[in-house]
Amino acid sequence: MTDHVEPASHPAPDPADAHGSVYDGLLDGDPSHWAFGTDFEDPLAGVDTTIPQGVDAHDLGTYCLMLADDALIASQRLSQWTSRAPDLEEDIALANIALDLLGQARLLLARAAAADPSVVPTLPEGSPVPPEDALAFFRESGEFRNVRLVETDNGDFAVTIVKLLVLATARLALLERLASSRDHVLAAVAAKGVKELTYHRDYAGRWFLTLAQGTDESRRRLDAALATVWPLQAELFATHEVERRVAEAGVGVDPATIADDVAVVLAQVFAVSGVDQPTQGALAGVQGRQGRDGLHTEALSLLLSEMQVVARAHPMGRW
């Protein structure tokens, strides 16, 4: 969104030193100021998308989908708080975090498409939908590779905070390592994401502490949230075959290698908050399949139906 310039405290822009007033775009019919996203563009334009030697293109594409889908689905969930958060500051904070994750998802989906075009759904000929949008809006739930943690309902504010704490802690640890990936795009996205996730993790950690040490009611809700969310965290550290292979190729990170570091950070939050380490076991997969294999809960189908409905109704990008 564009900040509005307050007449009282801001001098009017000098037409001579820039391209004139911010309202000029409305007057001379320049469409670029009407809305963001009125035209399509490649978010990786000009970025070196050569596939590093020694890694299978399909593996790289699939791995990018895993990283992207965690961010995309978490972003969609968090954005459901918009206009419904406990207060305006939290509304803005959750929307900001959702926006950061959406930005990461967009680049990662574009990377997936550039690495292996075969992962992109086929659209009618002449459709202007770019590959990253085709991946976001035209895949079925069974083709999503996110962990189930991110797709489950927001619950109350405590559930959202516990989910965000677990996700941000794990993703930060992962991206810190991914920043040295041999893939230039993954390394760049990771290095940037580390800075963003540092804010996300601190935000969730502070709210965790606040809820734990707040009132009896906030503590009751936090304890209940922890019991609800904890079975979903183990999946973040279960190594998928594709993750193992891209890690061996020096392109990805084996998530099992971050488990200890994540546990240390979470234990620190629990200790400061006076909360016992949860003991609930992991949510089972089905015949060994979990979110990374495309096995999901009903919650993802419902989320996708809302997220995808407009794009699917207009695959030619016109209405």
Place this chain on the structure above:
Amino acid sequence: MAIARTVTDPEMPMLTLEDLGVLRSVDVDDDGGVVVSITPTYTGCPAMATMRDDLVRSLQEAGLPDARVRVSLSPAWSSDWITERGRRALADHGLSAPGRAPARSGPVALSLMPTRREIACPRCGCADTELTSEFGPTACKALYRCTSCLEPFEHVKEI
């Protein structure tokens, strides 16, 4: 370069893209076309398309019809890249400029207490200010309030 330098940020129009540190380079490619590199402040920055359009339009108006804009993802943007002139422009417009970005070596440390920043109110100069939220109206800002004049203000975050 001189033309690209004049283009302002769509969300903070008191700053040029150069002052914000978003404008990374202007080169001429083998075919004689101008290639401008910009980098996003945050990955999800929704203003990138507008920045690109503004740059292309300014260069076209200056007689460079084939100007292209490429996105440079690495190195990641740092608030340390905001120029001295940019910092003054922020302050002149009631925004608080960022301090030094945290230097990182080793794992990122967890911080469970509110971020401590020594920030003076950009309106009255009072040093007694309080953090309202680490997240503000755009991805790159935090919200503060002055305890003296009671005015809220935005602080560009260190990143």
